[in-house]
Structure formats: structure tokens, C-alpha cells
Amino acid sequence: MIAQPYRPVTYTIGTMSSNNMPGTSGMGGMSGMGGMGGMSGMPGMSGMPGMSGMPGMGSVPPQVSSGAPMTPTGTVVPTTAPVFEQSYIENIFRLNLGKVGTFYFTYENNKDWNAKIYKGKLEAAGRDHIIISDPATGQRTVLLMIYFDYATFDEPLTYQYPGTIGNPPTRNFR
Numbered sequence: 713m714i715a716q717p718y719r720p721v722t723y724t725i726g727t728m729s730s731n732n733m734p735g736t737s738g739m740g741g742m743s744g745m746g747g748m749g750g751m752s753g754m755p756g757m758s759g760m761p762g763m764s765g766m767p768g769m770g771s772v773p774p775q776v777s778s779g780a781p782m783t784p785t786g787t788v789v790p791t792t793a794p795v796f797e798q799s800y801i802e803n804i805f806r807l808n809l810g811k812v813g814t815f816y817f818t819y820e821n822n823k824d825w826n827a828k829i830y831k832g833k834l835e836a837a838g839r840d841h842i843i844i845s846d847p848a849t850g851q852r853t854v855l856l857m858i859y860f861d862y863a864t865f866d867e868p869l870t871y872q873y874p875g876t877i878g879n880p881p882t883r884n885f886r
Contacts, residue, residue: 801857804871805837813865815844817855830855 781789815830832844835852842860845852 801860802837802839804869805834805842807870807872808865809834809837811865811867811869812847813844813863815842815855815863816861817859818861819859827861 781791783789810833812831812833815832816827817830818827819825830844830853832846832853834842835845836843840857842855842857843852844855
């Protein structure tokens with residue numbers, strides 16, 4: 713290993729041309745870099761003074777969505793991806809707010825009651841909870857989805873969002 717002497721370098725803040733860049737005077741700085749006069753195509757370099765475009769590099773490639781097809785020349789083929797709502801239980805419950813159902817829950821390691829059944833009108837559904845209300849008394853109960861097993865309804869359920877491309881026509885299952 714060769715010990716290099718410490719040489720402090722002073723940089724001037726402001727606009728400089730590529731000929732005036734610090735370290736290009738042949739003192740071992742950036743003289744071997746072939747005139748890196750601009751790095752605007754490189755991430756994080758667009759705001760640096762005197763960095764307008766790297767020689768030999770084309771323009772910045774276009775944003776490509778994941779899975780978008782491309783031609784051999786690198787052109788992105790635009791596609792219209794259908795938008796589908798994913799069928800998580802929370803989304804299914806949100807589609808069926810206001811319907812009366814029976815909800816089955818299991819509480820493990822509970823000596824008083826291991827399983828419990830709730831019947832009520834579905835008021836709200838979140839990622840980790842549902843809120844049901846007793847139609848007779850109006851009492852609302854918040855139930856955590858971590859204990860949820862399954863639910864039954866005595867009326868048809870809406871499963872997919874209406875008006876979304878690719879949905880089958882809605883029908884009654886009576």
C-alpha cells in the first residue's frame with residue numbers, strides 16, 4: 713500500500729463549466745474521468761451545478777409499471793390493466809354493510825367461553841375489526857377479526873364492486 717499525502721481541496725459553490733470543474737487540472741482529481749460535465753441522468757445528481765448531461769448517454773428511460781410488456785428496442789407497450797378489488801374479508805364485509813348476519817368467533821385458551829356466536833346488522837368493517845348492532849336494542853359491538861371464524865347471511869351477498877371492468881353480472885341466488 714502506497715501512502716498518499718493529504719491534499720486539501722477547495723471547492724467553489726456556484727455555476728461552473730466542465731472546463732472549470734475542481735480537480736480537473738491534472739492533479740489526480742477528475743482528470744481521468746473524460747469530462748464528467750453533467751450527471752443529470754443519474755439519480756440524485758440533477759441539482760448539482762454544472763451537471764447538465766453525461767456525454768454518450770441517452771435520455772432517462774421511461775417509467776415502466778411492473779409487468780408491462782416491452783419491445784426488443786425497449787419501447788414500453790401501453791396496456792390498460794383492469795382494476796379489481798381484492799376479495800379480502802374486510803372488503804366483502806364493506807360491500808355488504810347493513811345486512812344482518814351471524815358471526816362465529818373462537819377465543820382460544822378462554823376457560824369461561826371458547827366460542828361465541830353474534831347475530832346482528834353489519835355496521836362497519838375495518839382491517840382488523842367489524843362493528844355489528846343488535847336490531848332490537850341498537851347496541852353496537854366491536855369484534856376483532858383475529859378471533860373471527862366465519863359468517864352466515866340469510867340474504868344474497870354482494871361480492872364484487874359493481875361497475876368494475878371484468879365483473880360478472882350480479883344475480884340473485886334464491
